[in-house]
Amino acid sequence: MSPSDLSAPLPLPVRSQELLSRLAVRRSASAQLLSLPGPSDAEVEQILLLGARTPDHGKLFPWRFVILGPQSRAELSEAIAVLGETQNRTGKEIASLAKLANPPLTILVVSTPIEGHKVPVWEQQLSAGAVCMNLEHAANALGYCASWITDWYAYDPAAVALFGVEDGESIAGFIHVGSLSEPPLERPRPNLAHKVTVRP
Ligand SMILES: Cc1cc2nc3c(=O)[nH]c(=O)nc-3n(C[C@H](O)[C@H](O)[C@H](O)COP(=O)(O)O)c2cc1C
Numbered sequence: 001m002s003p004s005d006l007s008a009p010l011p012l013p014v015r016s017q018e019l020l021s022r023l024a025v026r027r028s029a030s031a032q033l034l035s036l037p038g039p040s041d042a043e044v045e046q047i048l049l050l051g052a053r054t055p056d057h058g059k060l061f062p063w064r065f066v067i068l069g070p071q072s073r074a075e076l077s078e079a080i081a082v083l084g085e086t087q088n089r090t091g092k093e094i095a096s097l098a099k100l101a102n103p104p105l106t107i108l109v110v111s112t113p114i115e116g117h118k119v120p121v122w123e124q125q126l127s128a129g130a131v132c133m134n135l136e137h138a139a140n141a142l143g144y145c146a147s148w149i150t151d152w153y154a155y156d157p158a159a160v161a162l163f164g165v166e167d168g169e170s171i172a173g174f175i176h177v178g179s180l181s182e183p184p185l186e187r188p189r190p191n192l193a194h195k196v197t198v199r200p
Pocket of ligand 1: 026027028029147148149150151152172173187
């Protein structure tokens with residue numbers, strides 16, 4: 001990754017029917033259905049570079065990535081399943097670990113806000129969310145399907161610690177990436193008439 005020239009003008013946006021069409025049908029994958037092929041190492045780097053190109057107030061970059069390959073996810077799923085049993089988690093909660101174990105690639109996005117900074121923590125957390133969405137777009141642009149998942153183990157303190165997430169940090173999401181053999185179905189979308197207020 002070479003340092004970029006901060007004085008170089010960037011191209012202005014141009015109308016792109018390809019991008020418009022893709023955004024109009026974007027859809028998350030079901031995480032447990034994601035299978036090979038997944039991104040190559042070079043593609044993972046590209047996904048991270050594009051994902052990190054996200055608005056953040058104050059240039060704090062208040063997030064970090066953990067690339068979870070299949071081996072570490074198999075080990076983590078096992079350890080979290082044991083943890084879940086000790087906590088009397090439901091069968092459904094234990095089964096949800098398949099979403100963690102199955103996909104070819106998982107990018108864990110950790111929100112790392114600086115407490116007490118003049119930029120409110122809320123804004124720093126929003127930036128981590130924007131990163132998650134950008135990672136999905138980048139994966140889609142390379143032809144892969146993606147899924148942004150949290151699940152109970154993103155909030156359970158003992159499980160969170162197993163991912164190396166430290167005090168003051170939180171899990172913004174697991175971005176699972178891979179391929180689907182069947183196209184996803186549409187889901188209900190909001191009626192914008194109930195969501196939009198227009199003021200002159
Ligand atoms: C922060 C966040 C956490 C999510 N966690 C889960 C989850 O744990 N399980 C799940 O089924 N969907 C979860 N979702 C929803 C999916 O990522 C996805 O948005 C949803 O299935 C709708 O599909 P769409 O993106 O195609 O509109 C989460 C979404 C967000 C923004």
